Amino acid sequence: MITPDAAALALFPAAEDPERPLAERILDGLDPEQRQAATALRGPVCILAGAGTGKTRAITHRIAYGIATGVYTPQKVLALTFTTRAANEMRHRLRVLGAEGVQARTFHSAALRQLQYFWPQAVGGTVPELVEHKARLVAQAAGSMRLSNDRASIRDLAGAIEKAKVSMLTPETYVDAVTGGGKDSSVAQLPAGHDPRTVARLWQTYEDLKTDLDLIDFEDVLLLMVGILEEDQRIAATVREQYRHFVVDEYQDVSPLQQRLLDAWLGPRDDLCVVGDASQTIYSFTGATSRHLLEFPRRFPSATVVKLVRDYRSTPQIVNTANRLLAARRPGADSTPGSWATPLELVGQRAPGPVPSWNEYDDDQLEAQATTVRIQDLLDDGVPASQIAVLFRTNGQAQAYETALADAGIGFRLRGTEQFFRRPEIRQALLQIRSAAHAVDPDTEGDHGISSAPAHDVGQTVRDMLSSLGWSATAPRVTGAVRETWESLAALVDMTDRMATAHREAVRAAVDAGTEDPGPFTLRHVAKELTRRSVQQDAPAVEGVTLASLHSAKGLEWDAVFLVGLTEGLVPIAFAETSDEVDEERRLLYVGITRAREHLMLSWSLSRTPGGRANRSASRFVQDIVPQRSLTQGSTKRRARGPHR
Structure with a gap:
């Protein structure tokens, strides 16, 4: 059995035989597919990496191996990812592997650094000030148009502008994108209570305000850098000489704007390695699309394609549950052709563990209380609170678990949202x-x-x-x-x-x-x-059980995961109406399942409030992964309090 990635974080250099060549030692401990990825140093490379398969290990060892063999110069490698945390982790691993000098950055960080350097020669003067939060300016623009500027509406309008910009739309093209042939959620979204033309006017007013105040936002950083690289061949040549080799992690989350910037960085070359998993595409509402990952082999017919399917994170029982969820997907009449890739079938590498449990409760309050009892059992068994997570579809579901955990005296921390009060x-x-x-x-x-x-x-x-x-x-x-x-x-x-x-x-x-x-x-x-x-x-934050939405749990993992509120209307969410939208909800639950290492608990309730009508049903996804006989037995015992197996 291959050593789990976590166990190999001595990543290497104290290797038993320091006399052996560094390049050989870098490849030690990699499984056959990871080794194939790490040694594919030239030309386009596409690594399809399932959850828990050691993708970060594969790409950092690939970079380090390229440097150790003299194929890469560290300063000429640019590794791109989507969060500062992921970039920091990548830099740490590269340092341990002796590959210092490699630039590991987010798209925005890399673009901003270049923009600040080239602005004086490309435009002149100093770079406009960066606006980190656009809500204030959007509210000001809304006020000038006498539109509602309540906090929720402004947040949605700001989100719509962000998505439209990374989808390469303009205020002039926004209306057609929303209304032409029906709303296309892949490139534009229409905030509730607003018509497209009003949003387009608001967006233009926002852009005018930024110009008047000499400000730019995060999307402008990418747009401006694209414009400079496409219009100034001298600057483009300088950047392409600086960076010869590109690695992009989480490639399924690249937006059209980020892809255009990546193309400008690359120029006519093909020294590009991308890593991703189309089954973990869950951020389409921000403009992310797996289209670039899915089309990579067609764009680069000579590309080396490597599939990582050995799951080192989760027990075989959890891995099989995740596989069943994706395998049960069926296309709808309105499914966009090519939008759903054949899922990678993961193969669990860990020792067997507990069978995932599924639990039905009368109402949300009972579900939260029973979940808390199960959490206390895990704590009593020695599972650290920091290794337990409760994941839900919407942030509003957190309150019941905050209350239940607080009443039980169990510490908790929220991720990706504020505490309820x-x-x-x-x-x-x-x-x-x-x-x-x-x-x-x-x-x-x-x-x-x-x-x-x-x-x-x-x-x-x-x-x-x-x-x-x-x-x-x-x-x-x-x-x-x-x-x-x-x-x-x-x-x-x-x-x-x-x-x-x-x-x-x-x-x-x-x-x-x-x-x-x-x-x-x-x-x-x-x-x-x-x-x-x-x-x-409102007590100070403490180390404890993590409460998080499914979206904010991406990239994280815990020993024990509770997936709660798995009812129709929540998972999939009620406003997921098209087949493509339901597919994304399926992928979101897949991400939740694959966060668990050893213990996985799924639950739902039949009513929102105590004594309320039992008008809910288990999510259609639960019915895809739970043995039907067990689900039927569980659903008929509506007063049951214990887990159904």
Whole structure:
């Protein structure tokens, strides 16, 4: 059995026999496919690397081997990735392998460095100031057009502009991209509540504002560098002389704009190595597309193609679950031809482990509480809290797990989102609820006013207040900040309803016991309890269980992973209407499954709230990967609390 990548992070140089040539020692410990990738040093190379197959190991050893054999000069290699963390990891591994001097950067970092260097000779003067967050300028542009500038709407508009720019659109071409032949989500998105022409005008106003203020945004960095390289042959020749060999990690996430910049860097050469997995394409909403990865062999007919399928991360049981999920996909009548690549069938290299469990619960609260019990069991068995993750589809689902873990005294940390009570819409909602609660004279509370309303009226009052912040009785069928805001506010509504239910039970218990009646349920009860929870859960961050959305979990791994809320409408999300969109949701769950090393738990609930109608069903994806007989048995035992196997 091949040594897992993690175990080889002594990567090498203290190799047993330092007298052996460095190049030979660099190849030690690589499996046959990794070795093939590492020794393919010339011409176009495409490495198709499944989850957990050691792709970073393969490409860093490839670079180091090229340097050790004299094929590469370190300073002439540019390794590109998508996050600063990944770039830092790559640099660290290259240093350990003795390959210092290689530039490992994100696309934006590499482009910005070049832009700052070449701007004086290409344009003159100094580079405009970089705007790291465009929301303020987008809000200013919206205000000048008398458009809504609430936080969620501005975030969605900013996201739409970003996607359009990396998809090589302009304000003039945006409308046709959105409306021509139907909305094309692969190149443009239309924020909820806006028409295409309004968004195009807003985008142009935003661009004019930047020009007036001598500012550029992150997309401009790439666009400007593309323009310089395509228009100034002297500068292009200088860059191409500096960088002779290119390596691109996570190539399935390249946008059209990044691909155009990469083409400008390359020029007529083909010394390019790309690494990716089309089955992990989950960021199309940002403009990422796997098209460039899928078309690479056609673009470069002489390319060396290497497939890495030996999974060193997960147990065979988890690997087989992931394989079944992808194998069950069937094309729809509207599927875009060529958009779904034949998945790599992974082969688990680890020792066998526990069979993944699937669990059905009556409601979200029970699901969160039962998940917490399972987490405590793992902690008792010695699994570190830092090696446990709870992954969900939307950030609004985090609240139930924050509460359940906090109530159990288990530390947690959120990734890719703010803690529930720190979110802007929740802070604003709490302010409104407190203000309304304190509007009633405390000496007359219970005699009149909203604070003394019946429980159901209190719940309605809360709903009325939150409707001004973005809550509605039905979920918006859109993605982005508007949906995330709704999820957060819906969680607050559910919390209020649970408080009302708990209060009614306390009243009944008091009557049965003949003790003092706790009195009517009031808005002040809600304000006081929400304030208590806010203070309790705003404690300093601690090391603990990770709570994260499926999107933000990409690139990470844990010993134990809980995939929660796996119901139709969440996974796949309700607004995934086309076959291509559902395919991406399938890939998103695949990414979640492949984050787990040893323990994998899947769960769903039949109702959002305690006592609510059981009108949910398990995700169609769950039905693809869970043995049908077991799923049927689990679904009929709706009062069951334990795991179904």
